[in-house]
Amino acid sequence: MDYSPLIEKRRARLSELEALIAAPDFFNDQKRASELMREHRRVQELMQDWDQLLKCRRELEDNQELSKSDDEEMAEMARMEIEPLEQEISRLEEKVQYSLLPRDTTEDRDAIVEIRAGTGGDEASLFAGDLLGMYQHYSEAKGWKFELMEASPSDVGGFKEAVCRISGEEVFRFMKYESGVHRVQRVPATETQGRIHTSTATVAVLPEAEEVDIEIRPDDLRIETCRSGGAGGQHVNRTESAVQIFHLPTGLMVRCEEERSQMKNREKGMRILRAKLFEAKQREEHEKYSSQRRSLIGSGGREEKIRTYNFPQSRMTDHRVGYTSYNLDGILAGQINEVIAVLQHAEMQERLAEEGLA
Structure with missing residues (x-):
């Protein structure tokens, strides 16, 4: 398959990204700036891989031609280069193919x-x-x-x-x-x-x-505090730092007690709850898409x-x-x-x- 049209679209996108990054207000929105910087890095790497792939293909053609030379020593040297070049071309083609696929938006996430x-x-x-x-x-x-x-x-x-x-x-x-x-x-x-x-x-x-990604309304939560159940001496005995978060619409419950601070446990619990709700939403969408x-x-x-x-x-x-x-x-x-x-x-x-x- 000829990937050149797709490559040219990515090359044009690289120019767009470089113009955006050069803008004076680029870092005003840190989240968007981070996303665009990651995209720029990926597209730039794709261009480098594509250029290297074309270079290897040219070298392979040259060595295949030289392998037919009447000069046996030169022909042998060319033949020795063919297999490593074929392997490198195969590796680069796979990388380029993967880079051209539609990006899974979750792949960059923690x-x-x-x-x-x-x-x-x-x-x-x-x-x-x-x-x-x-x-x-x-x-x-x-x-x-x-x-x-x-x-x-x-x-x-x-x-x-x-x-x-x-x-x-x-x-x-x-x-x-x-x-x-x-x-x-x-x-x-x-x-x-x-x-x-x-x-x-x-x-x-x-x-x-x-x-x-996920809207969690305060009314959908019931948050309880209790004493930690693990080792910890006086802190565990006297402080209600453990947090249990119930998401009422789904019945999900998250408990966190690793931190000595109730606020930190609550923050961690909300991270876990948000991830669970996001996964459920994604799974539902994936099942619709992949049922066939x-x-x-x-x-x-x-x-x-x-x-x-x-x-x-x-x-x-x-x-x-x-x-x-x-x-x-x-x-x-x-x-x-x-x-x-x-x-x-x-x-x-x-x-x-x-x-x-x-």
């Missing part, structure tokens, strides 16, 4: 990640803790900020439930694939006969919502089993794309770039087919 222990009792809570650690390590490797917003520890050192906020560059673009049921197969420490147990934990990744199509990466629903972590075989399998890795220790240490790249590729191929760009 994410709220909610992890809950599922079936399996204490072992499920320990696995929920493993997943929380995996995402914390992954965030650190990406240069993102990881913030624990709410947690309910279990008696054995894991978590019945944990909610964290991850902020940084394009967090939701990478984290969105983690939503679903994660299954673990291993021998629990309390198992005396060496039998493998199967447990689950549920992950929900929500794009962080802004106030303009198959999704290679699944629905991202909480009920869908997406991965199995098998400790005896040091194996992790992502069932959506049939990807298997035998580096389980590395994955739990946050090395999940490779599986996310495979999922991104699968989603991109599906979206390219839908847009007629494949």
Whole structure:
């Protein structure tokens, strides 16, 4: 397919963006300025990739011609260049294709990640803790900020439930694939006969919502304060800093007690509530749009089993794309770039087919 007409539209848009950025009042609206700067960076990167792609294509043609030369030494040198150029062209074509797709407006957003222990009792809570650690390590490797917003520890050192906020560059673009049921197969420490147990934990990744995305009326809320339930000595005993927020129209309830300040807990609770309401709104719109199509990466629903972590075989399998890795220790240490790249590729191929760009 000839992408030149689409590229020229993006080139024209780049000129528009540069004119807007140069305007004296550009930074008067910080939110709009930030959005336009991100768009400018993306379009500029697309132009660089496109120019590099054209350069590689020309070099490939030259080397293919030289490979037919009567000068055997020159022909051999040209042949050695062909395969690396073909690989680079394939990589750049994929990047250009992805950049030309209609932009998912949530991809640039920060994410709220909610992890809950599922079936399996204490072992499920320990696995929920493993997943929380995996995402914390992954965030650190990406240069993102990881913030624990709410947690309910279990008696054995894991978590019945944990909610964290991850902020940084394009967090939701990478984290969105983690939503679903994660299954673990291993021998629990309390198992005396060496039998493998199967447990689950549920992950929900929500794009962080802004106030303009969701209107929450004060009349729709019931906010209660109570004492924190965790460790904390005199502060817990004497101060009602924990906050419970009930959204009456939907029945949603959010509780926050991680902070010593009631105001901070309320602020965190509203962040989580806003993200939950935004996710529900998006899910409804997505279901209308995708009722007639198959999704290679699944629905991202909480009920869908997406991965199995098998400790005896040091194996992790992502069932959506049939990807298997035998580096389980590395994955739990946050090395999940490779599986996310495979999922991104699968989603991109599906979206390219839908847009007629494949």
